[in-house]
Amino acid sequence: MEVISAKKTGINFKERVLDKRILEICSPMLRTILERLPTSVSSNLQELRLRQERPLCLRCIQDEFFVTHDGRVTRNPREAYFITKSDIEKIFLNLTRSSVYTLDEELRSGFITISGGHRVGFTGEAVLQNGKVKSLKNISSLNIRISREIKGCADLVLPLIIDIHLNTVYHTLIISPPGCGKTTLLRDIVRQISNGIQSMGFRGVNVGLVDERSEIAACYNGQPQNDVGLRTDVLDRCPKAEGMYMLVRSMAPHVIATDELGRAEDIAAVEEVLNAGIKLITTVHGIDLDDIKKRPVIDRLLRKTLFNRIIILSSTKSVGTVEDVLDGSNGKSLLEKGKRGDKKL
Amino acid sequence: MTCSFIGLMISYKYALRPMQIKCFRFALQMLETEIYYSLTPLPEALFRVGKRFENEIGQFFLQVSQLITGKDILTADEAWKQSLNWLKENSFLSESDIDILEKFGYNLGCSDREEQIKHLKLVQQQLLHQEDNAEKEREKNERTWRLMGFWGGLLIVIILC
Numbered sequence: 372m373e374v375i376s377a378k379k380t381g382i383n384f385k386e387r388v389l390d391k392r393i394l395e396i397c398s399p400m401l402r403t404i405l406e407r408l409p410t411s412v413s414s415n416l417q418e419l420r421l422r423q424e425r426p427l428c429l430r431c432i433q434d435e436f437f438v439t440h441d442g443r444v445t446r447n448p449r450e451a452y453f454i455t456k457s458d459i460e461k462i463f464l465n466l467t468r469s470s471v472y473t474l475d476e477e478l479r480s481g482f483i484t485i486s487g488g489h490r491v492g493f494t495g496e497a498v499l500q501n502g503k504v505k506s507l508k509n510i511s512s513l514n515i516r517i518s519r520e521i522k523g524c525a526d527l528v529l530p531l532i533i534d535i536h537l538n539t540v541y542h543t544l545i546i547s548p549p550g551c552g553k554t555t556l557l558r559d560i561v562r563q564i565s566n567g568i569q570s571m572g573f574r575g576v577n578v579g580l581v582d583e584r585s586e587i588a589a590c591y592n593g594q595p596q597n598d599v600g601l602r603t604d605v606l607d608r609c610p611k612a613e614g615m616y617m618l619v620r621s622m623a624p625h626v627i628a629t630d631e632l633g634r635a636e637d638i639a640a641v642e643e644v645l646n647a648g649i650k651l652i653t654t655v656h657g658i659d660l661d662d663i664k665k666r667p668v669i670d671r672l673l674r675k676t677l678f679n680r681i682i683i684l685s686s687t688k689s690v691g692t693v694e695d696v697l698d699g700s701n702g703k704s705l706l707e708k709g710k711r712g713d714k715k716l
Numbered sequence: 717m718t719c720s721f722i723g724l725m726i727s728y729k730y731a732l733r734p735m736q737i738k739c740f741r742f743a744l745q746m747l748e749t750e751i752y753y754s755l756t757p758l759p760e761a762l763f764r765v766g767k768r769f770e771n772e773i774g775q776f777f778l779q780v781s782q783l784i785t786g787k788d789i790l791t792a793d794e795a796w797k798q799s800l801n802w803l804k805e806n807s808f809l810s811e812s813d814i815d816i817l818e819k820f821g822y823n824l825g826c827s828d829r830e831e832q833i834k835h836l837k838l839v840q841q842q843l844l845h846q847e848d849n850a851e852k853e854r855e856k857n858e859r860t861w862r863l864m865g866f867w868g869g870l871l872i873v874i875i876l877c
Contacts, residue, residue, distance in 0.1 A: 395789060460826075461791055469784055469792030469825035470757040472832050498828075506828050 389413040392487040393515060398461035401427075404452060407442025417550075419515040423459050426451030432690055463510050466491055478506040480608070488518040488589030488596030518589055520597050524552070524691060525559035530571065531696045531705050532652075532680045533564070538574055540564055540626055541679035542645070542699070545654040546663055551684045552691030553654045554630055558587050558597060560652060561628045565600025578603040579624030579649075581614030587630055612640035619647045628652045635668055645677060659683055660697070676700055719872065723865015727858040733808040734850040739773045740809075740817075741843045747777075748836045751829065758792055758825045759784045772807045776800075796821030810850075816842045 394402050404427070405413070418430035426437045426448045436444040437451035445451060466483055467474055477483045482492040495510035532543045543560075547553035567575030580603055582588050588595035590607040599605065604622050606614045611629050618624055627644050632653045644651050657663035660681065664670045672678070678699040685694045696705045743765050750761035759781045766777030776799050783795035790798065797818060804814050820839040825832070 464791040464826060465789055467825070468757050468759060469795075470759075470761075471826050472751055472829040473755050473757050475828065478828070508827070 389416065390487050390489065390517065392485060393419075393489055393517065396462055396465040396485060396491075398458045398465075400455075401458055401462070404438060404440060404442050408438070409442075409444070412436070412444055416517050418517065419513075421454045421459060421462070421513040421515070423454055423456055423511045425454060427454055433686070459510055459513060462491075462513060463493065475506060476608070479504055481507065482585070484585045484589050484591050484596070486591045486596065488520075488591070490516045490518065490585065490589065492516065518586075518597065519555070520558065521552075521555050521691075522559060522562070522598070525556055525563055527693055528556070528682055528696055529560065529563060529568065532560070532682075533568075533571065533573055535571060535573060539576065540650050540652065542650055542677055543652045543680045543682065544632075544678040544699070545652075545682045545684065546657045546659065547654065547684035548658055548686070549656060550690070551686045553656075553684060554586050556682070556684065556691065557628060557630060557652065557654055558599060561587065561603060561626075562598055562600040564626060565603040575600070575602050576625035577623070579618035579622050579627045580605045581609055581611050581618065581627065581629040582607050583609060583611050583614065584630065587628070612636040615640040615644050619644060619649065624649060626650045626652060630654050631656065632672075633666065633668055638668060638671060641672065641677065651677075658685070659694075660702075680705070717869065719869030720862070720865040723861045723863070723868070726865075727854075727861040729808055730850075730854040730857045730861070733810065733813075734847050734854055736771075736773065736807050736809055737813060737843055737847040737850055739769060739771065741840055741847065743769060743773055743777060744836055744840050744843070748833060748840075751832050751836070755829070772803060775806075776803045792825035793821050793823075796824055810846075813843070813846050816846065 389405055389408065394405060397405060401421075405419075412429065412431060415431040416429060417432060420428040420430065422428075428451075429436050429438055429444070436446065437448050439445055439450050440452040464471075466485065471478070474483065481494065482490050484490050492514040493507065493510050494512045495507045498505045498508055532541050533539075534541060545553050545556060561578055561580060564573070565575055565578045567573055578600060580588060580599060582590065582605055585608055587597070588599045588603075588605045588607065589597050590605060593607060595603075595605055604618070604624065606617060609617065611632070612634065615627055615629065618627055627649050628651075630653070632641070632655050641651060641653075655663055655669055657666075657669075660673075660683070664673060676699055681697040681699050683694040683697070685692050687694070693706070697703065698705055746765045746768065747761055750756045750764060751758075756764065762777045762781035762784075766774045766779075766781060768774065769777070779799040779802065780792070780795045783790045783798060784792055800814055800818055800821065803809065816839060820835060823832075823835045827835075
């Protein structure tokens with residue numbers, strides 16, 4: 372509601388906060404609509420949801436709106452602009468620079484990273500070959516996820532996960548429900564420990580990043596679009612377990628960071644990483660410690676008390692609230708009482 | 717003299733059409749290689765093909781490439797269609813040739829590799845057919861127009877005398 376009231380109090384229609392690189396891939400009609408969006412909305416935008424023959428839908432940090440054909444936000448889906456088939460087709464062609472045939476792998480995985488680090492996911496009709504998805508055709512839904520780096524969002528937790536005497540970091544697990552800033556936090560941790568933190572006297576260390584879903588570094592043509600630090604090597608779109616082995620073999624990293632652990636084969640890879648004396652920072656979907664213990668794979672990892680630090684995020688106050696930071700060995704909170712539930716972002 | 721020259725000009729037009737179709741066919745063959753073997757993104761593939769031909773056909777390909785990457789950001793089929801309109805005015809390709817190319821344009825760049833190749837093969841075959849027809853037409857008309865020019869000229873000379 373906050374956003375709508377901000378709009379009523381007067382907004383500057385001319386100002387454009389939405390990334391040019393997103394507007395560039397849009398169809399002309401959509402471009403004009405999005406250009407008219409009030410700044411209060413476009414600066415908070417997280418997702419653009421485009422579904423064929425259905426209303427144009429925007430997702431902001433804690434809210435969701437429809438958009439009319441003249442760029443007003445509304446809650447009534449009937450007033451909204453309805454996405455046409457040609458809108459979707461045009462965006463998809465712009466997205467691929469009219470070269471769909473060069474994107475076999477992307478079509479199979481269902482998303483494309485565009486310049487600027489934004490991700491566009493899509494669904495449509497699957498084309499099968501020998502029972503496996505070969506590619507997608509007749510694309511009907513697009514989800515444009517706007518990537519925002521929040522530099523400095525890890526400032527609160529960094530002192531707790533860094534061992535300053537040995538100039539190293541602890542094995543860290545970040546627990547968070549979807550959309551609470553888990554990836555954003557991980558990215559900032561990676562950036563800071565890779566660059567080094569002068570105020571703490573921490574010298575930068577080599578970081579290997581396995582970015583299976585291309586979300587952390589958001590590589591476009593192999594080049595990280597987000598700042599992941601001076602000493603960070605990125606394995607883009609690589610399966611986590613295999614990527615961790617590869618990094619151990621090839622890049623001798625001090626720290627390996629990866630997103631969303633959870634598959635059975637990940638465990639063996641994690642053990643390999645720890646045996647090689649490499650520190651691990653990773654994330655997992657979940658509400659709290661008890662929640663993730665229900666998942667056998669994660670439970671096995673936790674039982675071994677591999678992780679020294681466990682960070683729990685939520686969005687109770689705002690996105691990316693740090694609920695707690697636990698010591699992995701005894702489960703005690705490391706945050707002072709007053710600081711608990713502090714806003715991170 | 718003038719009349720036989722006009723006759724020659726008209727017959728020249730008939731000779732150019734099969735040549736241009738052939739040239740277009742070669743260009744598409746190159747595009748096929750770019751797409752199939754090097755997986756070059758379309759704008760760049762079109763640009764490379766365009767650079768290889770120093771005639772209207774080459775210009776056409778360059779134009780399509782520029783329209784896709786240009787500031788208006790056209791999709792491949794829009795760029796193709798717009799450039800075809802230009803080609804229609806600036807080449808000897810017939811209505812039916814342009815028609816075939818236009819239909820091909822709808823599928824340009826918007827499917828996977830195998831499918832692109834299928835479309836490219838098909839359009840090349842169609843163009844080959846057009847080329848045969850154009851060749852036949854040329855043989856038939858070239859002689860007629862040349863003779864017409866000559867005899868027409870002679871006739872005028874006789875009348876004037």
